[in-house]
Amino acid sequence: xxxxxxxxxxxxxxxxxxxxxxxxxxxxxxxxxxxxxxxxxxxxxxxxxxxxxxxxxxxxxxxxxxxxxxxxxxxxxxxxxxxxxxxxxxxxxxxxxxxxxxxxxxxxxxxxxxxxxxxxxxxxxxxxxxxxxxx
Numbered sequence: 001x002x003x004x005x006x007x008x009x010x011x012x013x014x015x016x017x018x019x020x021x022x023x024x025x026x027x028x029x030x031x032x033x034x035x036x037x038x039x040x041x042x043x044x045x046x047x048x049x050x051x052x053x054x055x056x057x058x059x060x061x062x063x064x065x066x067x068x069x070x071x072x073x074x075x076x077x078x079x080x081x082x083x084x085x086x087x088x089x090x091x092x093x094x095x096x097x098x099x100x101x102x103x104x105x106x107x108x109x110x111x112x113x114x115x116x117x118x119x120x121x122x123x124x125x126x127x128x129x130x131x132x133x134x135x
Contacts, residue, residue, distance in 0.1 A: 005132040006077065006104055006120055008032075008039040013135055015042040017116050020082040020108045023047070027055040031062070032078040032106065033069045039077055043068065047081075054093065055081045078104035078120070086110060088119050090128040098123040104131055 012032070019042075020028040026047055033041040043065040047055040057079075069076055079100055083091070088109040090098075098105065104120045105128075111117030120133040 005134065006037055006039060007134045010135065012039050012042045013118070015044070016080055016106070016108065016118070019044040020084075020116060023082075025052045025084050026050050027052060027082050027084060028108070029055040029057050029079065029081040031057075031065045031069070031076065032080060032104070033072075033074040034077050035075055037077070041069070041072070041074055042080075052084050076100070076103050078106055080106040080108065080118075082108040082116075084110070088117050089130075090121055090123060095123055095126060095128055106133070 019030060029047050030042060030044040032039045045061045045065060046058045048058045049056045086109045088107060088111065090105060090107060094105065102122060102124055105123050106118055106120050108116045108118050118133065120131040121128045122131055
């Protein structure tokens with residue numbers, strides 16, 4: 001699945017931004033699902049590292065999220081995480097450890113959208129490329 005443009009509802013945007021704000025100063029993380037390039041489900045997952053610079057999704061919660069996506073006949077469209085102190089792009093670690101194939105990686109960093117900026121990237125073969133996200 002190649003996603004050049006992703007759509008995300010205001011409700012899903014609000015859920016993500018509430019999550020990233022609520023776990024400050026740690027990085028937040030979660031899974032994004034939907035259909036036809038439209039994100040309509042956000043599953044927030046605990047960052048088991050509890051770090052402001054790294055994230056690792058809790059394995060059991062991640063398994064449960066994938067099961068929910070399957071049961072609801074949705075598609076995995078992306079993952080999200082925050083960079084509480086920036087930057088608004090994937091770090092070298094994010095690129096090296098990306099384990100989700102061609103789904104999008106959405107990064108939240110401090111800025112002007114309710115205090116946060118959201119940017120979407122594809123990470124394929126060690127390269128990150130900006131993708132358009134429509135709110």
